[in-house]
Amino acid sequence: QVQLVESGGGVVQPGGSLRLSCAASGFTFRSHGMHWVRQAPGKGLEWVAFIRYDESDDYYADSVRGRFTISRDNSKNTLFLQMSSLRPEDTAVYYCARAGLHFYMDVWGKGATVSVSS
């Protein structure tokens, strides 16, 4: 079945770095764009980043541009989010999601928790 599984979450100090991974299975990963979306405690959903199926383009929310980098390895069916210069406000559950034709998110992972605290 179609599945996305995030990993790499944890606790990190402000200013630190962390890399999230998202392993995809059950569909042709290399044919789909992918998103990262997060939810801070008590807050709503916030889009973080998007990458096209062939890595030809990537886009970021203003809140993370210049600090986060989205990438993918189509040979390993894996999506990544490299997070640097982390701030307490980056604390959230991070979801990877498969993108549909018009950038909707039709399949979601279970999420990885990132906590930025000293």
Added chain:
Amino acid sequence: SFELTQPPSVSVSPGQTATITCSGNELGDKFASWYQHKPGQSPVMVIYEDSRRPSGIPERFSGSNSGNTATLTISGTQALDEAAYYCQAWDSNTAVFGGGTRLTVL
């Protein structure tokens, strides 16, 4: 920047129709999608491309989008529909979510 506005909460009695709105400048010119999010679970897409239902989503979920407003309608609302609902659209290489609407079934 493009913004989407939703009412913070909507209440409905079981069996009645729930209507959740999402407002944004010329939203009708874009594709809107809707997501159901229950505590401790992953979000689930319930409507995409304004009015299309993914396989496995009950027929009681429907959507429309025109002018500045997209609407999610849940007919014959059930207790298990209680959740937060988010609208989303793509604008200027950015995905935008509405602030979310907490649907209470009471």
